[in-house]
Amino acid sequence: MRLFTFCQSVREAEAEYQAISKDTNAEPKLRGCALSYWAGIRKNTRYINRPEGLETLQRIIAQSNDLLPSSDIRRIFNMVNLGKGLYRLRQVDKALACFEEAIRLCAEREDMYGVASVYAATVDAYASRGDWEAMFKARQRGLDALPERARFSTTYGELMGDWAEAWVWAGRYNEAEVNAQTWLSVLRELGGAELYPALRGLGFSLGLQGRYEDAERCFKEACEKHQEVLNLEDSQTLAYWAVILFLRGDVQRAELLLEQSKALKEQHYEQKHFPLIFAWMGLLQEHRGNWSQATSAYIQALNYSWAERFYSECGALTGLARVKHAQGDLDAVPALLSQAEALAQRYEYNDHLASLRLTQGHLAADLDATLHHYQQMLIYALRYNRFLLDEMLSGRPQGTPLRPIIPTCLELGEDGQHLLRALHDWWQSDVNDIGTPRPDTISPIPEGISLLEGERLARQREPGDGSPQRSVLEQLDATLGR
Structure with a gap:
């Protein structure tokens, strides 16, 4: 039985795990492990955001736990997968509670690799929320816990380079590039198929440093790898690619990719990403001087505040304040500045x-x-x-x-x-x-x-692209x- 991370096809892996879990002639522990691996797939965004997605994940995890011995470490993995599903549904506090309990259980077993692995999941939760301070701390705790013998592992790669986009948003462009390169090198060396998150983060960090050709190559490869593994277009990479195209001056193509990304996210129940998409749409229209369209996009971003994408929400408030200033609607500016200031200072x-x-x-x-x-x-x-x-x-x-x-x-x-x-x-x-x-x-x-x-x-x-400063x-x- 193969780990999902290294399968060439998610559908192939899911079918394999389902078949094993339903085979009553198979050992109970094997069936429990198959269900656990299946939960590792079902916790992902394309599944968890569907109607009854959480209920399905919880049912698979419960069946897995019923078949696994009480001391089996897979029970902890199931808890982590539940947490990952919860934070994708914006139930971040519940997710963090799962992760904290998983860290405690791993520490009791003196499984420091497990502790580090759970911290990698915690980094994801904080990064998606836009809490950079907590994200940096969780990442460092994970690296501190990681055994020396595991300094070249998937968990090490994730701690180093996952969510490179968030490092970029925090202003650390070059550091994000180095981290994403590290993660990509680990994945390639270990034969991993899921290269697209590392390539996406690498492309984004390179593009913001003005290295547009290198960024373009990364985005293209990310989309290709995403299609190979998931048999789906990579809506997330398209959005980040659009930003770099916009900075490069290719505004029409940037707008096209943002619209394409939005349509794909809507199709796959990924509305939690809409604050980011609409905030970037607002910025694009703001640069064009299309104030009414920029206003509409920023307001739509704010309509998805339930997603707790605080960085994008703050960006939308800040952008809306700029638009009102440009329109001469100065009475509307102070309240927007105050709301944006509160979020910006907090995080x-x-x-x-x-x-x-x-x-x-x-x-x-x-x-x-x-x-x-x-x-x-x-x-x-x-x-x-x-x-x-x-x-x-x-x-x-x-x-x-x-x-x-x-x-x-x-x-x-x-x-x-x-x-x-x-x-x-x-x-x-x-x-x-x-x-x-x-x-x-x-x-x-x-x-x-x-x-x-x-x-x-x-x-x-x-240093950027090496041009004189x-x-x-x-x-x-x-x-x-x-």
């Missing part, structure tokens, strides 16, 4: 916080308030990564829908020159301090260090004619 979405501060800076009534918001925006961007720092300062094609600082200041005459000089002097002498200490920060840039040192670290961490002071000096 430390530094990219969204930077966008919020840029909006507030553009809306400020006097130069002192504008300067304060611009300063905070640059610190949040620094804490995210150097790509966002440059984008918010000088801009780039398909970058922030709001006008960046330098182009905005150039339109303000002497007031704008004053702001640029003040920002130059401040950046040269101040420190990474937003005013409220955050000792549990997820940012790799330490609080309290000089902005110049923080920028040096940020640029060192993100201009520092903040160099960009400001060039604008000021120094």
Whole structure:
């Protein structure tokens, strides 16, 4: 009997497990194991989101437990599979309770590989919710628990590279690339068939670093592998591919892939991903200046708040605030900023916080308030990564829908020159301090260090495609004619 992970066809594996589980002449333990492997398939999104999907999973797990000895470790695996099904249904707290109990039981058995494996599942739950701090901690606990002899295993690969997309959303582009490459190498070496999640994360991280050709190859291979294993189009990869196409300037193709991804997700009961899809649709329409369509997309993203995709929800609120600002509907902006701020501060979405501060800076009534918001925006961007720092300062094609600082200041005459000089002097002498200490920060840039040192670290961490980088002071000096 083969593990699902290494089967070439999910349908083939499912048929095999069902046949064994129904064979009354087979050993009870073998039938129980087959049911457990079958549960490992049925907990996946394409099954669990169907009507009675959870009930079916629970029934298979109950039948498996009835056939397995009370001490069989497969009972713990069944608990983990139930947890994975629950978090895919957005019952994250119940899922985490399953994982905590599974970790306790594995630890009692001194099965540290099992402990690490359950932490890998916990990473998934936190990542899907958008809780980066908890995700990073769970991943580290899993790596700490993993025995040295298992440093080249599927669990090691998952802990290193699964959910590379979330590392990207947290601003760690290069780190996500390295992690996804590690996971992909492990899978290829072990003969794994499910390469598409690693390829998807790798493509996304490469694309956001401007390495578009490499990203394109990864996305194409991810879609091919997904089709081979699941006999389905890869709706998730299509969505991430669309984002990179958009950044590359291929807006029409990006829109087409987003629509295709949405249709596939609806077909396979994957509406939990709609906040992400609609938030990206809103961003695309916002760049086009189609305010009514952008508003509609962002509102649709918020209509799926039950999915608990907090990062996408915060992005939709932030985007809606930008749209209302662009439309001149300033009365609607404060409430949206407040809602977005609450989510962004809770989960430390530094990219969204930077966008919020840029909006507030553009809306400020006097130069002192504008300067304060611009300063905070640059610190949040620094804490995210150097790509966002440059984008918010000088801009780039398909970058922030709001006008960046330098182009905005150039339109303000002497007031704008004053702001640029003040920002130059401040950046040269101040420190990474937003005013409220955050000792549990997820940012790799330490609080309290000089902005110049923080920028040096940020640029060192993100080499991108190797193109020369201009520092903040160099960009400001060039604008000021120094």
